[in-house]
Amino acid sequence: MHYLLVGFEDVLLDPATLFWVAFGVTLGYILGALPGLGKATGVAVSIPLTFYLGPAAALGMLIGIAKGSAAGSAVSAILLNTPGEPSSAPTALDGYPLARQGKAQKALKMGLFASVIGDFASTVILIGLAAPLAQYALLIGPVELCAILLFSLTFIGGLSGRSLIKGLIAGALGVFFATIGLETETFIPRMTFGLLELDDGIALVPMAIGMLAVAEMIVQAGNLRTLDGEMEKLTDGGAREDHFVTAAEWRRCLPVIARGTFIGSIVGILPGLGASVGSFLSYGATQKASKTPEKFGTGMIEGVAAAESADNAVVPSSLIPLFALGIPGSVIAAILIAAFILHGLTPGPLMFQQQPRLVADVYAAMLCASAILLVIGYSGQRLFARIIKVPLRLIIPGVLLLCCVGAYMETNSVFSIYVMLFFTLVGFFSRKLDFSFVTFLIGFVIGPNLELTFRQSIQLLDHDAANLIHHPIALLFIGLTVATVAWLALGSYRAARKPRRPRPRGKETIEV
Amino acid sequence: MRRANVVSGALLGLFGLAMLFFVIPWQIEAGPADMMSPRLVPTIMMVVVTALAVLLVVTNLRPRSEEAGDEAPPISPAELAALVKVGAIFALCLVLYAWVSPLAAGLALVAGTLLALGERRPLVIVLMPSALLLALWLLFYKVLGTAIV
Amino acid sequence: MERMTRRGALAALAGLGLGTMVLAGSAAASDAYPTGPITMLVGYAAGGQTDLVARAAAKVMGEQLGVPINVVNKPGAGGAVAARELQQAKPDGYTLLFHSNTVVNSAPFIMERVDFTPDDFEYAGMITAYQVGLVTQKDAPFDTLPEFIAWAKQNPGFSYGALSPEARLYIEQIARQEGLKANIVPLKGGGDMINAILGRQVVLAFSGGIHNKYPDQMKMISALTTFRHPSDPDVKTIEEDGFALGMDSRATLFLPKGTPRPILDRLAAALQAAATDPGFEKVAAAASIPIMYLGVDAAYKEMADTYAKNRGIMQSAGLIK
Numbered sequence: 001m002h003y004l005l006v007g008f009e010d011v012l013l014d015p016a017t018l019f020w021v022a023f024g025v026t027l028g029y030i031l032g033a034l035p036g037l038g039k040a041t042g043v044a045v046s047i048p049l050t051f052y053l054g055p056a057a058a059l060g061m062l063i064g065i066a067k068g069s070a071a072g073s074a075v076s077a078i079l080l081n082t083p084g085e086p087s088s089a090p091t092a093l094d095g096y097p098l099a100r101q102g103k104a105q106k107a108l109k110m111g112l113f114a115s116v117i118g119d120f121a122s123t124v125i126l127i128g129l130a131a132p133l134a135q136y137a138l139l140i141g142p143v144e145l146c147a148i149l150l151f152s153l154t155f156i157g158g159l160s161g162r163s164l165i166k167g168l169i170a171g172a173l174g175v176f177f178a179t180i181g182l183e184t185e186t187f188i189p190r191m192t193f194g195l196l197e198l199d200d201g202i203a204l205v206p207m208a209i210g211m212l213a214v215a216e217m218i219v220q221a222g223n224l225r226t227l228d229g230e231m232e233k234l235t236d237g238g239a240r241e242d243h244f245v246t247a248a249e250w251r252r253c254l255p256v257i258a259r260g261t262f263i264g265s266i267v268g269i270l271p272g273l274g275a276s277v278g279s280f281l282s283y284g285a286t287q288k289a290s291k292t293p294e295k296f297g298t299g300m301i302e303g304v305a306a307a308e309s310a311d312n313a314v315v316p317s318s319l320i321p322l323f324a325l326g327i328p329g330s331v332i333a334a335i336l337i338a339a340f341i342l343h344g345l346t347p348g349p350l351m352f353q354q355q356p357r358l359v360a361d362v363y364a365a366m367l368c369a370s371a372i373l374l375v376i377g378y379s380g381q382r383l384f385a386r387i388i389k390v391p392l393r394l395i396i397p398g399v400l401l402l403c404c405v406g407a408y409m410e411t412n413s414v415f416s417i418y419v420m421l422f423f424t425l426v427g428f429f430s431r432k433l434d435f436s437f438v439t440f441l442i443g444f445v446i447g448p449n450l451e452l453t454f455r456q457s458i459q460l461l462d463h464d465a466a467n468l469i470h471h472p473i474a475l476l477f478i479g480l481t482v483a484t485v486a487w488l489a490l491g492s493y494r495a496a497r498k499p500r501r502p503r504p505r506g507k508e509t510i511e512v
Numbered sequence: 513m514r515r516a517n518v519v520s521g522a523l524l525g526l527f528g529l530a531m532l533f534f535v536i537p538w539q540i541e542a543g544p545a546d547m548m549s550p551r552l553v554p555t556i557m558m559v560v561v562t563a564l565a566v567l568l569v570v571t572n573l574r575p576r577s578e579e580a581g582d583e584a585p586p587i588s589p590a591e592l593a594a595l596v597k598v599g600a601i602f603a604l605c606l607v608l609y610a611w612v613s614p615l616a617a618g619l620a621l622v623a624g625t626l627l628a629l630g631e632r633r634p635l636v637i638v639l640m641p642s643a644l645l646l647a648l649w650l651l652f653y654k655v656l657g658t659a660i661v
Numbered sequence: 662m663e664r665m666t667r668r669g670a671l672a673a674l675a676g677l678g679l680g681t682m683v684l685a686g687s688a689a690a691s692d693a694y695p696t697g698p699i700t701m702l703v704g705y706a707a708g709g710q711t712d713l714v715a716r717a718a719a720k721v722m723g724e725q726l727g728v729p730i731n732v733v734n735k736p737g738a739g740g741a742v743a744a745r746e747l748q749q750a751k752p753d754g755y756t757l758l759f760h761s762n763t764v765v766n767s768a769p770f771i772m773e774r775v776d777f778t779p780d781d782f783e784y785a786g787m788i789t790a791y792q793v794g795l796v797t798q799k800d801a802p803f804d805t806l807p808e809f810i811a812w813a814k815q816n817p818g819f820s821y822g823a824l825s826p827e828a829r830l831y832i833e834q835i836a837r838q839e840g841l842k843a844n845i846v847p848l849k850g851g852g853d854m855i856n857a858i859l860g861r862q863v864v865l866a867f868s869g870g871i872h873n874k875y876p877d878q879m880k881m882i883s884a885l886t887t888f889r890h891p892s893d894p895d896v897k898t899i900e901e902d903g904f905a906l907g908m909d910s911r912a913t914l915f916l917p918k919g920t921p922r923p924i925l926d927r928l929a930a931a932l933q934a935a936a937t938d939p940g941f942e943k944v945a946a947a948a949s950i951p952i953m954y955l956g957v958d959a960a961y962k963e964m965a966d967t968y969a970k971n972r973g974i975m976q977s978a979g980l981i982k
Contacts (some may be wrong), residue, residue, distance in 0.1 A: 045652070141857070141862040142846070142862060165571070166568065169524060169564045173561060176531075179553055184847050186547060186550055188540065188550045189540075189773055190539065190554065191539040192539070196738045197737055197738075197742055199737060199739075199772075217598075218591070218598050219591055221597075222588060222592070222595070223588075223590065223591065224590075224630070271852060271853070271856055326875065327852045334709070338709075338712065338713050338716075341948060342944065346947055349877070393630055394626070397624075397626050397629070397640065397641075398640070400598075400622070400625055401645075412733055412735055432586050432587045433516055433517075433520050433587075454548075455547075455548050456847060459844040459845060459846040460820055460862060
């Protein structure tokens with residue numbers, strides 16, 4: 001605690017450090033807001049820039065980029081329905097309808113507030129609980145992780161949108177595409193068609209860019225007149241309360257944000273899951289807990305709050321295994337290890353003993369970054385909301401270019417652009433034929449982890465299911481999974497049995 | 513949507529079968545005897561997809577009572593046109609990338625899309641690509657010091 | 662009129678940019694190699710062990726050669742994608758690959774469509790080695806490989822963490838020879854391995870070198886190389902314990918086939934300077950990577966020798982496709 005105060009002194013009294021943290025947050029926010037470019041790219045390319053900075057400034061800046069981008073990705077999700085990062089895909093589900101109803105500023109503000117709260121709370125957890133939490137995290141071995149992932153798959157049921165069958169198909173296709181590449185245990189190539197570039201599988205970023213951003217842009221290009229017309233009709237003047245978040249909405253959203261932060265923090269600590277899983281799970285959980293689950297996807301502000309708080313909470317908590325044990329649990333953490341070492345800080349338990357002051361400086365910088373994020377995001381609100389006024393035919397070409405750059409940078413080769421284009425087709429048809437890309441993404445991200453942990457579990461349990469007794473946490477989650485599936489099946493059985501009442505608008509029909 | 517569902521269901525079913533009987537055995541070896549087969553997960557997924565696709569077709573074959581003719585095709589002609597146009601532009605840009613230079617490809621992408629979307633002001637068509645590419649160049653090569661290509 | 666100014670400003674900017682680039686280009690034009698920036702490919706994603714060392718080496722070499730060296734990551738297939746790209750580059754010394762030599766002396770035996778041979782590239786030296794070993798928890802009831810084998814005989818069905826078929830090879834060979842029963846748990850990457858050991862999920866695992874960052878929680882019981890590790894000189898190599906399975910891997914400078922020898926020599930000299938540069942030493946020490954410089958001729962010999970040796974090992978283990 002005392003160290004933290006010293007850290008604050010160092011950071012706040014040194015304008016250079018504060019400047020670089022602010023620079024990082026701003027850069028991250030902009031990169032996040034631009035569809036196609038994301039935090040992994042941003043952090044990786046910024047590392048050389050930090051050679052000339054002091055360690056606290058350098059690390060503060062890099063972490064600032066990660067934080068800023070997790071929040072900034074909401075902007076393009078809400079305004080253009082093209083998430084700046086895959087983790088903001090759920091934000092777009094409700095944020096974009098809100099923007100289309102003229103409530104862009106409200107959605108943007110809620111997204112920002114949820115992001116900042118999630119980020120700040122998660123940073124506090126990191127600072128206070130890194131060491132003990134990391135030890136607990138070690139208890140989660142492959143067997144437990146397998147059970148947890150199985151449980152998360154049940155969320156697909158709720159996130160399938162209107163058609164459960166199509167949602168499940170999309171999820172299965174997601175898992176299928178994720179198997180492309182070298183199989184982890186045997187190194188046997190699966191469906192790589194002789195292409196070395198596919199040996200490591202399909203990269204998430206180009207795929208997500210193609211499916212979510214480029215496909216969306218094409219759909220919008222096909223609807224230019226309608227969309228532009230709608231926007232003209234909505235005068236920005238609208239109801240005053242469309243520009244900010246009302247007290248009633250705050251009351252509804254605070255528990256959502258708390259839940260999102262909790263889920264995001266846990267997902268961050270568990271290795272290998274990533275921010276996308278966090279925000280999807282949070283969105284799904286909030287939808288289930290809501291009294292009006294069917295309204296999600298039409299402009300429920302809780303959806304925005306849920307997704308954004310979780311996706312920002314993942315960033316600091318994914319640093320917990322890094323700080324406490326030196327294990328990178330996420331892509332960002334892995335990239336940051338290089339930066340840490342370059343600046344003389346070896347992440348791991350020894351870090352606290354050998355360099356306590358530097359650690360305190362970094363902590364203080366991270367907390368300041370949260371505050372700076374609020375300032376930067378808020379001051380940009382009006383500017384961002386104006387973007388929605390720009391005619392789409394000017395926005396779409398720019399977005400397409402950025403998407404190409406973002407995809408290319410993933411592997412420094414044109415191959416990623418081909419991947420992006422392939423999934424643009426997939427995304428286009430899924431959107432138009434109403435197959436949920438959300439469940440596809442979930443299947444894609446969770447699938448490989450599930451398979452790997454399953455293989456590991458087989459070995460760890462010595463090929464004997466009775467050994468599960470030694471893994472109570474796993475048994476708990478398996479139980480939860482069975483219960484949820486049963487409940488879901490019962491629910492849809494009952495719904496199918498109910499006499500069908502005529503519904504007012506075609507959109508509300510629940511297909512099976 | 514109902515008709516579209518039948519079509520998508522049928523296509524997906526065919527896809528699943530093609531994967532199951534052709535692609536998976538061709539592209540994935542059987543793997544050593546004592547380990548979980550690499551074919552297992554892909555096979556399970558394709559079985560699921562095929563089964564669900566059949567279900568999709570079957571549940572959409574009969575029209576439901578309360579549907580009062582919402583039979584507009586889900587994909588509008590304008591959207592298809594947009595897909596084709598953007599696809600053609602990308603094809604052109606990839607060719608330019610390979611034969612001329614990345615810069616030409618970038619310029620063509622932005623300018624081409626602008627034209628395809630109906631922009632006719634020559635100033636915008638020239639300025640916007642140049643400004644965007646210049647901004648990218650500044651951001652990456654200068655500020656961040658990293659080469660993109 | 663406002664438009665004119667904007668257009669004019671843009672043109673001026675473009676002209677300025679162009680002019681600077683031309684000036685910079687002509688200033689660097691001189692007689693011998695190198696006369697312009699060099700591209701250094703790295704076959705792993707940014708942030709890993711190899712990438713770190715590559716960037717540190719690039720910095721020093723750049724100063725030595727007087728031109729900037731741009732590090733470009735081309736991850737994929739354990740370095741095979743980057744190696745294939747190198748094969749297609751011009752042999753003029755302006756494109757090189759900094760990567761573990763396992764992409765030539767080990768990967769072709771394990772991975773299907775990778776079929777490099779030592780003759781496919783030129784080598785401008787090797788600089789660091791990977792301290793690959795078998796590791797376990799610090800408080801495990803065995804300290805050496807023979808002790809582990811004795812323990813394993815009493816505890817069949819133990820779990821071993823493997824990162825790749827190469828890693829499996831070790832335990833399979835040992836198990837075959839000693840009659841042990843192992844459950845091989847597949848792991849994806851170093852982070853997974855650390856989790857598995859610290860979380861006590863496995864009793865033994867294959868480590869690519871990162872175990873050195875956890876001296877208080879992990880210990881190595883066998884060095885899987887032909888030399889004892891500088892970080893752990895008391896631990897015997899697997900060869901000393903009676904298994905001829907030591908496979909060395911070193912970070913190597915690869916160049917396209919046909920690159921002239923004088924260029925190789927210049928690069929090797931620059932690399933050697935990096936080996937003794939204090940900045941580089943700091944980075945290598947922080948990552949626990951030992952600096953073991955080998956010159957051009959030694960590098961060629963090392964490639965040929967290890968290729969033949971590894972081939973033999975893999976063949977007898979039944980791994981060769």
